[in-house]
Amino acid sequence: MVAEDHGVGERREDVLDVAFELSQVLDTGLDRETLSILIALCENGVNPEALALVVKELKRESQDFRAQEYVS
């Protein structure tokens, strides 16, 4: 049981590594944690296009926010 958990954990790491590399190749600008959340969301069956939209929206919002902060 424990060994299996460990194995799964190792695989997760592994997967995340590869996925992260992939994300870098594609120049998505995502960090590891965000990517892991996104992977989890994908695995949960969320529509990837919608998810991409959400991510872009969030990025835009935070940028806007930062810009506002900067202005203020």
Added chain:
Amino acid sequence: MEVSRRPSGGAGLVPTAGSDYGAGVAKARDERTVLLLGELCARAHASSPQRVKGALSRSVGIIAAENEGESEVAQRAASSSLDSFGMEASIAASVQRQLVRTGKRDEATGLPLSVKFAELHERFSRKGLLRRYGSLLRLLNQLSGHWTDLDGSHGPNPTAASGAGNTMVPFKVIGGEGHNHPHLPRGGHQAERAAIRKLKYFRIKERDDFQSLHERDLVRDVLFVAQGIDGKFVKFSASEDRYRVADEYVVSAQARELVANLCEVGWLYRRLQGLAEAHEAGDGTDPKGSTQQAFFSAVRGHLAHYYRMLALVESRVMSSSAGGAEHGEGGLIEREVGGLRVSLRSLAIMLSEPTQQLRVLAILCDGVEGLKGGALVNRLFKMAKHGDPHVRGLVGGILHEVCRPLFRMVSRWMFEGELHDPCGEFFIREEEGVPLDDLWRHGYKLRSEMIPSAISGDLARTILRTGKSINFLKRCCEVKEWGDFHSLSREAEASLRFGAGEGGGGDAEGIERFVAKVAKRVDSHVMHTLFYTFRCGDHLQAVKRYLLLGQGDFIQQLMDLSGEDLNEKAGTVSAYQLGSTLETAIRSSVVQFDDPEILDCLRVEMMPHASEEYGWDVFSLNYVVRSPLTCVLTDDSMRKYLRVFNFLWRLKRVEHALCQVWQQMKPSVQLFGGVRNEDGENVVGIKGEVRKCHCVRNEMSHFCMNLQYYIMFEVLEEGWTEFKSKMEAAEDLDALISAHDLYLDGVVEKALLGERSQALVRQLNLVFDLIMRFQGFSARIQEILKEASQKRRLRTLRAEVETAQGNWGVDGEGAGELSGQEDVDCFPERFLYSTRYELDAIKGDYKVLVDGFLKLFPTVPHLDLGLLEQKISFNIS
């Protein structure tokens, strides 16, 4: 429980069982999705936590909106490994292409990014590390900085997204992931809802701009097209003669091709429907045959079947989309639809068999265009010989339907003798305007091109004969009953069918058996009627006895009685008188005991004649038969009989003439026996001529006798014996007729009346003419001799009277007569010479003619004249 657990390094892989879509699991998944989104938002707005909540609600809205659009076409099948693999591969391929195009290189290794991507992609896909690797790939692809940078903008840019949506993600339209049951969070705020609405609107608008189609739309359109109706997006293009997705809609190449393939069924349906309708409407000029009608009704039956199947498919599609709509109100992120979802691919599977069917039907329709009746059946037969058992079965079924009217015609024809065929489809046709007497021979004909190949020529002829027999019984013999076929007609239903299943040939044996059975019954009825009711055998025998001079005493009598009349010129001979002579001849010979019915048929006929001809040349007997027998004794065969009769009659007459010569000569010999010898050489001289005359007569008589013998025994009797045995064995009328024809032709041929023996007959006629000349000559001589002997007798009587009166010698007044007395016994020298000369001429001519006749024998090698030759030449040499 899960909420408390903060995400550490890696997000948990969700261990959901692919097959379990229970509501509880769905709810858990929704909750988890929201949770994860929360984390995402928290990370994005780490600096300002007050914004997290708003961002979360918007995110949820986006995702819900997206799901709403996608889930209806989303299919359960999409989550199958094959599908997702295909999707991954295609996305990866498009990403790879894009990377190559950008030409960027990895800073660390210097390798092109595309190479690195390929490596990573291979690792992922080989190991199967992620269940939804495809989704991740799509996500990363969308977020990729390479192509958003290209046009220098961030966020959802329509053009960029359009590029991604269409070229880079070809399977967008084909469907996404399996989505779960929608679940609505009841406690949402007003603001959230507004955001959702807004986002939804945005998304929908965006899609409309792309004009990329959802699979759902395509499925619906294909279903329309399958019914021959233009869809919204898929329309019939008349120029290309096919259905296609309109150009303004963006569909992946694969989907486009799939749709095009699927639309074949619509094209076929449209075509078939068109043909069937055109047939139904008819163009007025061409009458619709029953076989053609049967064919099209079978086709329509198949189309109806196809339509039912289509309705079933449609109801499935409808129920899946209707189910979607029902649950749609509650749908938040994912939704599950009850029942089977229908995708283009599953549609392709469902439609593949009907497509094949329609294809075969279309080929059939093209094949039988313009054909009818047997020709149509034949074409179908040819097509039924197919390796594919499905095709064979399909064509066989249609064939069965098409054959049904044909078989109805066959059984009607064979049972009732009725020909109901307004469109000329049956392989038997009725000749127009054939007189009743010719009904059997020319009334009905076979249409060879309409005979189905399963029916052999013999079988078709048997069928023809059977129906003809019934018609013959009905119309010529006026028989109302020709056997009870009620039991047989039921059998007919069973046996009259082609089992096209067995290699096209079908159940031909069954048909043959059945036809043979019916034919035998009808045939025996016909023969029975002919021979017992209409006494065909007796009539044929009578014809032989009277027309072929089989009844010797009658003919002799007739010749004796009519001889004087016939010696007259043809113009003065009265047929009426000859008729009464015939009556007398009948009454005075054995034939008077014959059946009066047969004797009634005997007539005297005068042939058309020239003024120079004598009664002998134009006289002929005729035998007049009535309706049913005319099929055997046709006008044609009666003409042949008459030719033979005339020949025989001539022969008989020559023989008769020779007999007369004998009759006249016999007493003259006796007369000469009493001639006194003292009167000198002159009497002896004429005596020599008379003897020579006898010799010639004897030769001629020998010739005639042998010729007659040949014709009577080697031709007539032999032929008759043969024919009689055939007649008794004949099972049907055709056999009887052909046997009779054979017999008659044999007689004509062997009696030297055929085409090839015309030279012989001419020669023979010359011989006959010579004999008649001889008869005239000898009659003249006899006349003179008779006169002479009468004179002599008178003189003798007178001398006796004188002697009795006591006057011996001659008295004075007889001085004048004395010279006359000299003349009585002494024929003038000139007369003797001329007689001798003419006799020699006749004898010489006769020899030459008979020699010529015999020499012509080798020209007719097909006749067996050996015995005749021997017998004739025996005497001559």
